[in-house]
Each structure stands twice: as C-alpha cells, then as structure tokens.
Amino acid sequence: MNVHTGDIPGGQGASWAKAGTQPSIAIIGAGMSGIAAVVKLRKAGYTNLTVYEKTDKVGGTWRENQYPGLSCDVPSRWYSFSFALTPDWTHRFSYGPEIQAYMEKTATDFGVTEIVKFNTPVTDLTYEAPQWRLTTGDGDVVHYDLVISATGVLHKPVLPNIEGIETFAGDKFHTARWDHSVPLEGRNVGIIGTGSTAAQIVGAITHKVGTMNVFQRTPQWMIPLPQKEYSSFWKGLLRRFPVLQKVIYNFYRNTMVKNFGAATTGDQDKLKDIQEACTKHLEEAVADPALRARLTPDYQAACKRLIFCSDFYPAITSDNANLITDGIKRIVPEGIETEDGQVHKLDVLVLATGFDAAAFILPTKVTGENGRDLGAAWDGSPRAHRAVGVPGFPNFWMLEGPTGPVGNLSLITVSEHQIDYIIAMLDKMRGEGLAAIAPKQASFEAYNAAMHERVPSTVWASGGCSSWYFDKSGVPNLYPFPPEQYLADMHDPDFSEYRLIANISDADELQGVA
Numbered sequence: 001m002n003v004h005t006g007d008i009p010g011g012q013g014a015s016w017a018k019a020g021t022q023p024s025i026a027i028i029g030a031g032m033s034g035i036a037a038v039v040k041l042r043k044a045g046y047t048n049l050t051v052y053e054k055t056d057k058v059g060g061t062w063r064e065n066q067y068p069g070l071s072c073d074v075p076s077r078w079y080s081f082s083f084a085l086t087p088d089w090t091h092r093f094s095y096g097p098e099i100q101a102y103m104e105k106t107a108t109d110f111g112v113t114e115i116v117k118f119n120t121p122v123t124d125l126t127y128e129a130p131q132w133r134l135t136t137g138d139g140d141v142v143h144y145d146l147v148i149s150a151t152g153v154l155h156k157p158v159l160p161n162i163e164g165i166e167t168f169a170g171d172k173f174h175t176a177r178w179d180h181s182v183p184l185e186g187r188n189v190g191i192i193g194t195g196s197t198a199a200q201i202v203g204a205i206t207h208k209v210g211t212m213n214v215f216q217r218t219p220q221w222m223i224p225l226p227q228k229e230y231s232s233f234w235k236g237l238l239r240r241f242p243v244l245q246k247v248i249y250n251f252y253r254n255t256m257v258k259n260f261g262a263a264t265t266g267d268q269d270k271l272k273d274i275q276e277a278c279t280k281h282l283e284e285a286v287a288d289p290a291l292r293a294r295l296t297p298d299y300q301a302a303c304k305r306l307i308f309c310s311d312f313y314p315a316i317t318s319d320n321a322n323l324i325t326d327g328i329k330r331i332v333p334e335g336i337e338t339e340d341g342q343v344h345k346l347d348v349l350v351l352a353t354g355f356d357a358a359a360f361i362l363p364t365k366v367t368g369e370n371g372r373d374l375g376a377a378w379d380g381s382p383r384a385h386r387a388v389g390v391p392g393f394p395n396f397w398m399l400e401g402p403t404g405p406v407g408n409l410s411l412i413t414v415s416e417h418q419i420d421y422i423i424a425m426l427d428k429m430r431g432e433g434l435a436a437i438a439p440k441q442a443s444f445e446a447y448n449a450a451m452h453e454r455v456p457s458t459v460w461a462s463g464g465c466s467s468w469y470f471d472k473s474g475v476p477n478l479y480p481f482p483p484e485q486y487l488a489d490m491h492d493p494d495f496s497e498y499r500l501i502a503n504i505s506d507a508d509e510l511q512g513v514a
C-alpha cells in the first residue's frame, strides 16, 4: 500500500484556504461531468486536480453504452459543453459513437486526459477533517482537500430477478454490456423492456434479425424524434460565424427547459400538447387496432421518462416482430416461457431492464463526520441538498447527485451549473480562510421537505405510472420545480444554508448547528 499525504504544503490537517495555497481536488469519474469539472475549475484558477476513472477511457455513459442504435434524444447543439460548442455535429440528435468521440476530443483539447488516473476505481473515501482520505482499488491512499463525485446517475445495470435466468442456453447480456461478438443476423432475438434503450435497439436491429421478440411489461408513450442530417453548407456557416452556435445552443436550452421542464412539473397545457403528439404518433404509425391497443399506455405521457423515437413503431409493426404482453413466467434454456404457457424460442436475450437509480457514488464507501456512512444514511432513498451536498460530509460535493433535474434535459447544462456552484464554495473558502463547508442539517431537511410537498403536482407522481424516478419509499427522486428555477438558484449560493467551518476544532461544536 502506498500512502501519500497529498501535495499540499502543511500536509494532512492544514487548511489550504488559511495557508493561501491551492486546494488539492479529487474528481471521481472521467465522464461528461468529470471533464466539465476539470475545465471549469481550471478556468476559475483551481489547478491541483486529479481525476480517478475506473476504466481505461473517458466518456462515462457514452463509453459504457455501445448498443446498436444508441443515440441522444436531446438535441446535439444543446447536448454540448458550453465551452466547447462545435459546428461539426452530423445530426440534430447525435449517435452514441459521435458523442463518445466528442467527449474524448474535448478531454484531449482541454488537457483533461493527462490528469486522469485510468483503471483506478476509488473504493473508499473517509473524512479526516478537514481532508478526505481516498483509497483506490490498488490500495493506494491519498489525502485531498476536496472531493467531487462525478460518477453519473445511471451506471449500475439492473438484471431482472426472473426464475431460471441463469439457465438460458443462448447469448445473453444487459444493454450496457453489449456483446458485439454475438451475431444478430437471421437469429431469434428477445428483448426484455420497453424503455428509451429498448426502443432505440428495436428500431435499429429488427430489420436484420430473424425474429424480434419484444417482452413488454408496460407500454410506453413515444413522441417522434425529428432527426435531421446537417448539410456541409450549414456546418460551414456555423464555422464561419461561431456566434450562431451560441445562439442555437441558447435557443434549444431555453425551449427545452421552458417547455419540457414546465410540462413535467405541472403545466397542464404543455402536458396536453405532449399527450396529443404521442397519441397522434401511435395512431399514425400503427394501423392494426389490436396491436395499437396493446401499445397504448394507461397512464399520462411524460409520467415515465418520455421516449423520443420514430423507429420503434415501424419496427414493431414489421413482419418479423412480435410484441409479447403476456407476463414472463420463467426463463428456460431455449428461451422465455410466458404465463400463457408458450415458450418463445430465442438465440439471443437482451436485458433492457435499466439501472439502479439509487446508486450514484455507491458502492464506493463514503464515511463522513462521526463515522457517518453515506450508503446507510441514504438507505435506498438518496437525498442531497441542492443535489450537490449532504450534511455531515464537508468538502464533499456531487455532480448529478440525488434530487437534481434529470429526464429529457441536457445533463451537461445541469452539471455545468453545479460546478459553478461548487466553485463559489471554493471561492468562499479561499476568501474567508475556511477549513470546510457542509450543508446544515436544517437547510437540507427544509429543502427536501419543500420538494416532497411539491412532488404530487408533477406528472411523475400524478400521471399514474411507476418508473426509475421513484425511490424505495415511493417518492420521485428528482427536482419537482421547473428546472429553470434550479439553474437560476445555482448561480448564487445562499451561504446561510451551510456550515462555514473556520477551524476544525470548531467543527464538533458546530455539528448540531442548524
């Protein structure tokens, strides 16, 4: 085991802010949020940064998901870093490999890649006031003044708990672990799930497989995806007049945040528009009334995360596709047996069954003040103050943490606002020579209580569905107010919501201060 005391003058226990030195900052994860954090922190003058990445590449979700048809249903010109707009997107909605290439290029262009410790998972974080002791999978130990978790929201695949799943004799994998060595051409493929991922896969591969068997537990509303290829004239124009890139970025940002955000958080007129668009899409794309009935959800559109997809209905109505709505009884070596006793023979079984939405930084063990364990504190219902901090965990910040805005938004925008907020915390520490900052317990409780109160007026709670948005206690675990409010609030931290710890000797005394 290698033990370092970090490269902060004064070593462990010193307050960088009081000493007037650079804080040492560990960023966990080299995905979209981690890349943005490095670029923005450096720009703000914080340069002692180390990124820990469990795999051998940057890119996060875009590195991890490589299934056929992978694309982003948020417009490319908005699903971009505000500091790295590009005229080069080939489509209005980018395909996965192009986004991954963009992540890698941005990380290289901005000198992020060179500070990433690849193949280095962080297994343990323990607060040793005012620093964090970080332990890697190799047993290395380093102390940091600040830790930023950029581990993403959905990264832990969920495998369905179905009897006999281990007995399946064909090829089987989760969508986030796509096995490209498995041939699909002419084979009988089954897919469990009908979320955003399954819709893209079914749309992309049905034409080449033998039979496509979609096992649907719950139908989904789908709105058409207005895909478009960008012409070279258009790209040239944006290259010549880069200001246009910013104008278009702002246009998409404002339109999506205002309209979609308002719809999900209570604007009934906008919800009605979404419902009508989905219903029209289904009616126009699926002529067979019996099939259409089986594809029609009994809940409100946008209750589950809305699927933007124009390829699913043409695929499911093709001759080689079967929509199976009888419940799954068990998985057998030859395929899937449904409740009606039929065995659907399969060569390949794709599990499009989603992710553990309560994971965030877990399973990394995070221990805060007084031995407080983050996983135990959350107990399956992750909560945070303004989605970035947790009481009892000073100088520990999260990007895309619990209760932040998610759904059909550009999470890049959300992350960038959260990074600016964390930078404001660092500036405060530097300005006042503070040792640590953590949310006050009372502020955290008031913030979460206000969200709890608001939740029933969102379509996620009132729309009559269940989804990964709900936590263990049945509460949608996302920001229930219009997202523009969140983005505006993150511009200007209210420091009265935080314990501003000047000296570590004061910390115990301040522990209970609300």
Ligand code: NAP
Binding pocket: 071, 072, 073, 074, 154, 160, 161, 162, 175, 192, 193, 194, 195, 196, 197, 198, 215, 216, 217, 218, 305, 328, 352, 353, 354, 355, 407, 466, 467, 468
């Ligand atoms: P998901 O939305 O959680 O969908 C999982 C699907 O699996 C659901 O249809 C679910 O049915 C079904 N399922 C789970 N367990 C099952 C079981 N035991 N038996 C039968 N069916 C079962 O997962 P996802 O499609 O991977 O999408 C997750 C999220 O990733 C999305 O909501 C989105 O935020 C993100 N995503 C984004 C994009 C994009 O373009 N931006 C693309 C893909 C994914 P029930 O509905 O009945 O639970």
